Amino acid sequence: MLNQSLISDRTHRMSVNAIREILKVVSQPGxxxxxxxxxxxxxxxxxxxxxxxxxxxxxxxxxxxxYGPTEGFAPLRHHLAERLIxxxxxTTPENxxxxxxxxxxxxxxxxxxxxxxxxIGVESPTYLGAIQAFDxxxxxxxxxxxxxxxxxxxxxxxxLGRTSLKFIYLVPTFQNPSGRTLPMERRERIAAILTRYxxxxxxxxxxxxxxxxGEALKPLKALAPDHVxxxxxxxxxxxxxxxxxxxxxxALLEDWLVIVKQGVDLHTSTFNQALAxxxxxxxHLEQHLPHIIARYKPKKDAMLEALAxxxxxxxxxxxxxxxMFVWVEGPPGYDMQALYQRGLKKSVxxxxxxxxxxxxxxxxxxxxxxxxxxxxATIHAAIHILSSLL
Amino acid sequence: MLNQSLISDRTHRMSVNAIREILKVVSQPGxxxxxxxxxxxxxxxxxxxxxxxxxxxxxxxxxxxxYGPTEGFAPLRHHLAERLIxxxxxTTPENxxxxxxxxxxxxxxxxxxxxxxxxIGVESPTYLGAIQAFDxxxxxxxxxxxxxxxxxxxxxxxxLGRTSLKFIYLVPTFQNPSGRTLPMERRERIAAILTRYxxxxxxxxxxxxxxxxGEALKPLKALAPDHVxxxxxxxxxxxxxxxxxxxxxxALLEDWLVIVKQGVDLHTSTFNQALAxxxxxxxHLEQHLPHIIARYKPKKDAMLEALAxxxxxxxxxxxxxxxMFVWVEGPPGYDMQALYQRGLKKSVxxxxxxxxxxxxxxxxxxxxxxxxxxxxATIHAAIHILSSLL
Numbered sequence: 001m002l003n004q005s006l007i008s009d010r011t012h013r014m015s016v017n018a019i020r021e022i023l024k025v026v027s028q029p030g031x032x033x034x035x036x037x038x039x040x041x042x043x044x045x046x047x048x049x050x051x052x053x054x055x056x057x058x059x060x061x062x063x064x065x066x067y068g069p070t071e072g073f074a075p076l077r078h079h080l081a082e083r084l085i086x087x088x089x090x091t092t093p094e095n096x097x098x099x100x101x102x103x104x105x106x107x108x109x110x111x112x113x114x115x116x117x118x119x120i121g122v123e124s125p126t127y128l129g130a131i132q133a134f135d136x137x138x139x140x141x142x143x144x145x146x147x148x149x150x151x152x153x154x155x156x157x158x159x160l161g162r163t164s165l166k167f168i169y170l171v172p173t174f175q176n177p178s179g180r181t182l183p184m185e186r187r188e189r190i191a192a193i194l195t196r197y198x199x200x201x202x203x204x205x206x207x208x209x210x211x212x213x214g215e216a217l218k219p220l221k222a223l224a225p226d227h228v229x230x231x232x233x234x235x236x237x238x239x240x241x242x243x244x245x246x247x248x249x250x251a252l253l254e255d256w257l258v259i260v261k262q263g264v265d266l267h268t269s270t271f272n273q274a275l276a277x278x279x280x281x282x283x284h285l286e287q288h289l290p291h292i293i294a295r296y297k298p299k300k301d302a303m304l305e306a307l308a309x310x311x312x313x314x315x316x317x318x319x320x321x322x323x324m325f326v327w328v329e330g331p332p333g334y335d336m337q338a339l340y341q342r343g344l345k346k347s348v349x350x351x352x353x354x355x356x357x358x359x360x361x362x363x364x365x366x367x368x369x370x371x372x373x374x375x376x377a378t379i380h381a382a383i384h385i386l387s388s389l390l
Numbered sequence: 391m392l393n394q395s396l397i398s399d400r401t402h403r404m405s406v407n408a409i410r411e412i413l414k415v416v417s418q419p420g421x422x423x424x425x426x427x428x429x430x431x432x433x434x435x436x437x438x439x440x441x442x443x444x445x446x447x448x449x450x451x452x453x454x455x456x457y458g459p460t461e462g463f464a465p466l467r468h469h470l471a472e473r474l475i476x477x478x479x480x481t482t483p484e485n486x487x488x489x490x491x492x493x494x495x496x497x498x499x500x501x502x503x504x505x506x507x508x509x510i511g512v513e514s515p516t517y518l519g520a521i522q523a524f525d526x527x528x529x530x531x532x533x534x535x536x537x538x539x540x541x542x543x544x545x546x547x548x549x550l551g552r553t554s555l556k557f558i559y560l561v562p563t564f565q566n567p568s569g570r571t572l573p574m575e576r577r578e579r580i581a582a583i584l585t586r587y588x589x590x591x592x593x594x595x596x597x598x599x600x601x602x603x604g605e606a607l608k609p610l611k612a613l614a615p616d617h618v619x620x621x622x623x624x625x626x627x628x629x630x631x632x633x634x635x636x637x638x639x640x641a642l643l644e645d646w647l648v649i650v651k652q653g654v655d656l657h658t659s660t661f662n663q664a665l666a667x668x669x670x671x672x673x674h675l676e677q678h679l680p681h682i683i684a685r686y687k688p689k690k691d692a693m694l695e696a697l698a699x700x701x702x703x704x705x706x707x708x709x710x711x712x713x714m715f716v717w718v719e720g721p722p723g724y725d726m727q728a729l730y731q732r733g734l735k736k737s738v739x740x741x742x743x744x745x746x747x748x749x750x751x752x753x754x755x756x757x758x759x760x761x762x763x764x765x766x767a768t769i770h771a772a773i774h775i776l777s778s779l780l
Binding site for chain 2: 001002003004006011014015017020039041042050053054057063064066068070100101103104106107111112135137166200227235253255256260262263264265269270272
């Protein structure tokens with residue numbers, strides 16, 4: 001019989017995404033889940049999708065179902081470039097590339113850049129999906145100091161002064177899991193550091209369109225264009241099941257990232273790219289986005305209000321202006337995993353924060369709360385229940 | 391400025407898929423292309439797709455646009471299992487996994503199995519897309535002897551007697567590029583060898599449904615189920631732009647392949663999987679497949695007839711009973727690359743066969759001819775033109 005000796009060295013490093021396993025547990029009926037990280041299905045523009053499906057078949061015919069270029073469907077690249085320029089990113093359609101979700105871009109980045117043992121700078125906590133994309137390429141992680149305003153620029157400079165990083169991975173806006181956003185002043189300092197140390201930063205930006213309060217901030221890509229690889233997605237503002245993401249790399253990496261994607265999936269679904277192109281071109285996104293925001297903002301406010309009402313003084317939490325998550329920190333030594341188990345018995349689920357740290361010793365006292373799936377009353381009740389279990 | 395030192399060791403091994411570059415050259419207007427390897431757009435069931443899009447949105451609603459399980463969309467796994475059982479593969483829906491095209495399965499296989507320097511047995515010539523999927527994981531290739539009936543079982547046994555292969559990669563039916571099919575007797579002998587040497591074989595089977603003559607043959611997976619990882623796709627019988635493939639692995643590999651896919655793209659497009667599920671469930675595939683076959687068979691016959699009419703005696707070619715390709719071999723030392731250049735000047739394109747060999751010294755005298763894209767009269771004319779340039 002075939003046995004485990006068949007498995008490659010790199011694979012033995014990998015493990016099941018713990019959060020996906022948690023999500024299976026908490027998908028039981030009756031469970032109130034603050035655990036997920038997914039958009040509310042009610043936020044999908046179903047009527048628009050129905051109309052656009054018809055329209056794509058009429059407009060593009062069999063072309064929308066044929067093999068397409070690895071770089072992406074030209075009309076989609078065109079409309080994304082227009083949208084990115086409005087965010088301050090200087091680009092052309094030829095510099096925008098389509099990936100199979102932002103996960104596809106993260107995998108390609110790992111494959112093209114990481115040699116075994118290369119060091120990658122990450123936030124603490126950081127996005128688990130990125131770690132899962134990078135791990136197979138056998139990097140080492142260097143934890144950068146993070147506070148309630150995100151990455152501390154001095155920490156980055158200190159690290160770069162003593163070691164060489166292959167790249168830095170950051171979710172600067174409404175981070176998953178912390179909900180934190182890097183302020184403009186720090187963005188400018190980090191951009192200057194990138195240029196000074198000639199180092200690459202991967203800016204993962206899935207949430208910035210989901211802003212409920214405050215003013216939009218320029219992406220790092222706008223500030224240090226030659227040193228930032230920008231990754232975006234339509235999963236949070238259109239539909240995640242379509243798996244359409246995109247990226248704008250420094251010129252050096254363009255060809256390599258395309259070559260790598262050829263070997264992984266040839267190209268992203270042409271039909272789904274055409275749907276996305278029509279969604280952007282018809283101004284549907286701009287018209288639909290306010291509805292998504294109107295749906296999520298009261299949920300975020302309800303969660304912050306319930307935390308302020310019910311949670312004790314020795315717990316702190318982030319106050320995000322957007323995105324999908326609130327990050328809670330208990331007092332030092334607090335065991336959030338135990339709270340998770342008690343919560344399950346009362347049918348309230350969340351994700352223990354420890355899963356978002358590359359150092360397995362860290363984050364025991366933290367939790368990630370999602371506010372996009374439950375309604376306001378349920379969020380209020382769930383936070384009340386959790387507070388009674390603290 | 392960032393420079394090439396950023397690129398990982400593995401990436402420097404990779405190169406652009408030469409055939410995709412050729413396809414860019416030959417997509418100019420007026421060019422007769424026998425170079426492609428893609429289905430005729432007229433073979434796509436556009437009316438059915440239009441109806442199924444409506445139906446999926448009505449039946450599944452937002453579920454078809456939400457994140458889904460990495461393993462695949464349950465109704466599609468169910469219908470694929472039914473179909474595979476009819477081919478002699480003993481499986482259940484839980485053992486059928488969805489990939490982003492068969493390319494996605496090939497990438498996952500490479501990632502899970504190949505440690506640097508591992509040996510993989512391949513046909514000669516072999517499918518270029520598989521090599522492109524495996525190369526980033528830095529294997530070495532061992533060329534197995536192939537004749538007009540495909541892999542020679544004795545060659546496999548000789549190699550296994552003296553060296554250890556991580557796995558063997560085979561396209562046993564209507565191979566790309568050669569069009570050759572492994573006869574039943576060889577399948578049985580190879581299955582016995584796999585079991586005796588306890589070695590894994592990856593059976594890539596994109597074309598077996600496109601059979602124009604002769605009787606269907608059992609897949610190797612049906613003969614040595616514990617030692618074969620079977621890969622299929624809906625690209626040739628539904629629509630390639632949807633990027634829906636699938637695989638049935640030995641039990642040992644199931645979990646690893648899913649973990650790896652989580653990091654690469656989370657899952658394949660839910661909408662496209664739902665379209666595929668409806669295509670299979672409504673018997674649409676069984677009803678549409680005869681139309682595809684009726685479209686391609688006369689093209690295949692036209693190409694074989696034109697070759698017999700126009701090509702000289704010292705050229706030989708495969709006589710496939712299905713698939714998309716005819717393989718031509720010139721006399722020893724013949725320079726098919728030079729013919730390719732002369733063909734371009736007369737607006738007739740094909741793919742020089744050398745690109746399908748892992749040994750760069752081999753295949754100079756060979757060419758791959760595709761018969762699915764041009765019509766019969768054009769195929770006749772193109773073969774006539776090529777013969778005049780020999």
